[in-house]
Amino acid sequence: MKKIVILGSTGSIGTNTLDIVTKFSAQFQVVGLTAGTNGDKLEEQLRQFKPAVVALSDELAAVKLRARCGKFPVEILSGVDGVAQVAQLPEADLVISAIVGGAGLVPTLAAIRAGKNVALANKEPMVMAGPLMQEEARKRGVRIFPVDSEHSAIFQSLEGHRREDVRRLILTASGGPLWDLSKEQMQDVKSEQALKHPNWKMGAKITIDSATLMNKGLEVVEARWLFDIPSRQIDVLIHRESIVHSLVEYRDGSVIAQLGLPDMRTPISYALQYPERMPLELPSLDLADIGKLTFQRPDHERFPCLSFGYEALRIGGTMPATMNAANEVAVAAYLQEGIRFSDIAEVIQTTMETHTARDVRTLEDALEADRWAREKAGSLVHALAR
Template identity: 50%
Template sequence: MKKISILGSTGSIGTQTLDVIRNLKDIEVLGLTTNKNIELLEKQINEFHPKKVAVMDEKKAYELKKKLSNSVEVLSGIEGLNEIATMDEIDTVVTSVVGTVGLIPTFKAIKKEKNIALANKETLVTAGKIIMEEAKNNNVKIIPVDSEHSAIFQCLQGNEENKIERIILTASGGPFRNKNIEDLKNVTLEEALKHPNWSMGKKITIDSATMMNKGLEVIEAKWLFGVELDQIEVLIHPQSIIHSMVEFEDGSIISQIGEPDMRIPIQYALTFPKRLKNKWPRVDFSKRNLFTFEHPNLESFQCLDLAYNALKIGGSMPAVLNAANEIAVERFLKKEISFLDIPKIIEKTMEKHNIIKVPTLSDILEVDKWAREISKGR
């Protein structure tokens, strides 16, 4: 029986991971974490009976501890997150927290030789080289959970000896696919949170609306699959049925197809290399009989262009891009700034940064802290 911890169990990916586990019935959940949603975490504890849980918010952790009466060990803060990620009994960590808070627990889990089911984009965006080298040194598998990277990972199975010519990352285009820059000036928060195909958390939904999510995925793809920027192409595929494609040097293209349901890539990450039966929806090609593709408009989706530039520059710049985006999205969610202010804040922060060509993990954390302060307008 596989034994796992889930970092971010009360979020979108975390709750869907638990749904997958209910279906599989042969995975034991030993650790769970949340930022502050202790009401949902308490329900998860009562159902899955983990040995330890962690709450990032220390006051909420204390509140939960009083309610549980020592039935489970309750930890708090980043130290608690790290402990859940490195429990001796577990073999796999599902990292589904949002933001750079996932970086250190993932790194520590790899050091402890835990396999990673990776749903936290920021880990590879900010420290891809360090993380992949550490995983290799510790013989750790990093299996992507994001639908696009899972698709590429699946397309590459059995093709290890074949040279990749091109990776094609598909994107839904979000709610503003056909909008020009003028149309985006008066976008509301409510409009930006209405994704046409996927149900996700607020931060990732806004990233989809700006297409920053695809920019972050481009950076991730470089590190996950060992390719260069000019080998990665982004195509808008509004139907979200083809989750991504790989073209090999003979011109053959292999794609992974499925309904837009995150439980499918989550299950594959947990059962790899096996494929097990489930109850999730199947594609009906008599109804899903139109696949269309188009190139993204980089004038409208400036965040995608900024991500390309950050990857070209390299070094510490992707960490700046990521931190500035997190703060800009946070400010947009609070209605402090407009939709088009998001790329402006990111670009200004990138312009002010003195690049570290070969950053250490501590450098990345310092750069992240610096970029957040700049992005807040301080």
């Protein structure tokens, strides 16, 4: 039985993971769960899955949860340290990293440093500190299994092949809910429209990232470090149907792809039980029914955020962490209706232009850049606030 910890268990990836655990209860034991503020949902989960330890990063939410679960045999930790402690539970075999945003860096790195294999959905830590995470993983013989559907597809398409034969990785992007709008139409798009992703049901932050294509910019950086491949060998292709999840081109001209219906349980289950494929009993992919698959080049003019990912990698050091933090601040402000949709890219760009990149040698280097960029982006948001 595999003992698992889920960081971010109350979110979209977290609940999809628990859905798999429920169906295959003989294969998994949940030993730790964490969330941010949602004590109600965490309480439901701890009563159902009975982990030994849970944590809420929000102290007040943890106090309330302790008051409600006094008699239940569970230890309730709190704060960033509490979440990081759950990430390092000695009995855990695998940590599912599914917190949203840079908040996942400290606990995910703690899990790696504790020698835990990681199923990585939380892409932002890899963007902020990819080389550091990979170095720590290498030192401890830790495996990082991608959960992001694109990176899982690449991981699967690389299997059984020699790395030196790879010509390029091709990440597919659905184009998000605003792909058909002009630049002018996009400027003032309301969050209800931007949150309507055509193919995937995900948390709010990643759905807005998909609408700006910042998600793909983040994924380019994630792929660079996950697969140790230079950014010039990473391309992006718009594929509206989200059936081809990504592709690898080899030097003999062969292109190998992974296809499937858009359902995160497929990549999550692959990361949970690699190399086994779990009998999820999802509907079959009926290509005749779908009829045709379409592909287009990305439009960097209308979606500048995609270029930011490449630019951050070109500059290197703390620039990707800076880009990520500015994006988080801008997206949060947009969701609270503080700034316009088109301001998101502007806040990120100005923050990056103002930043002088330094090397990321330690966790503190990445966190310091994160703090600096949040402050800078916060002041830009304030100036733009309506």
